[in-house]
Amino acid sequence: MINLSFPFTEEKIRALNVRDEVALSGVVFTGRDAVHKYLHEGGRLPPGVSLRDGILYHCGPVVLKDEQGDWKVTAAGPTTSIREEPYQAQIIKDFGIRGVIGKGGMGDRTLAACKEFGCAYLHAVGGAAQVLAECIRKVRAVYFLEKFGSPEAIWELEVEDFPAVVTMDSKGHSLHREIFATSQAELAKHL
């Protein structure tokens, strides 16, 4: 297990390899379909918000306000990342993102962007909404809540020991591609 904590420097990210298990601590920003489309079309982040050297989490969390009026994340599993494939490479480049958390992996364009700009894809366990919500220590802020609605908004979250597996690194390796090839070859032997 590799402790990956803030600041997420290019050096730390470039040291990661496919199959590494990481425990992530620091700030992550959620972003899913609406945010990706918006940023890709040239939309700006709110003043004072920067994703440079930041981590983007493909997640539409369930967030409620508690009695004190504070936000509380009650479920926060990853959503399927491949839907963002048309946008991701450009966003990694333009906004200087160092890590993308999601599930299911991404395609060749994102893999190439990871290599060129120093980014890694971190696979969280799909469906583990409760375990992952426990890792979220604090909701620091929310942006575009009115514009996109709660699941699609950008939530700025403080996480501690958030578990994920590197499945696409900055060296051009993709665990998804590798396993597809080996399982396909294995299947051919069983037909």
Next chain:
Amino acid sequence: MNALQDSLIELIRRTSAEIPDDVRQAILDSLEREKKGTIAESAMKIIERNIALAKQKSQPICQDTGSILFYVDSPVGMDQMRFEDTACLAVKKATKLGYLRQNSVDSLTGINDGTNVGPGSPTFHFHQQRSDRINVRLVLKGGGCENVGAQYSLPNEKLKANRDLDGCRKAILDAVLQAQGRGCGPGILGVCIGGDRATGYEFSKRQFLRLIPDRNPVPELDTLEQDILKTANDLGIGPMGFGGRTTLLGVKICAINRLPASFFVSISYMCWAYRRLGVTLDAEGKIAGWLY
């Protein structure tokens, strides 16, 4: 009618927060099977912890609380329309209570009114039985795994799949290969051989009402089920597609008649967050027992 509504709300709460015992056992067995110290083992451990945490907190196992599918065995003469109305109210209340996510969207306008009730949601499948009891089974099926379901029309030249059991086997294993990494494995397959396109998928989903360790009474299908399970787990796809020994937890197959011109193999994929429970209700609608 309030007893019925309360019973259905409790059925929804437990189905969303608690994995049935047979599924939990299959997950524990596969955790045992994975090589120690691998990422597959870590993923299974997280899944196991998530199941325990959801039950303890009475919170949804997964945030996608899925399509709401009711399977009802009802006594002759039961008022089905009244049952549907009550169940819709139960769904609305369960959503307000947070047992279900606001998860149903108008396909034309894109509007999610937050109730989970609308055309086709929830879905009801009624069957009559000669008993004064009502059995209600509920399956909550997430979108990620629903998206990797597949329907093959045989013969399929690319797969070299003919209209026979070997052709069915090729189609099913292709679906397993294509689904990898998506749909939150390890998964469970529900398969229907035959039927038209709609009944094929319907019967494939109905397979999820079966218990994981049960055996198919039809010898050919039993052999096929065991073979697919073993072969799929030999492919090394593993939990989440990380590589590993458990690709599937179970395979359930049925066969129904088809037209001479058609030969469909319909495959529904269920994620590890396999939410399926059921209750027997007495004449007043109170829960008399749990079915799983």
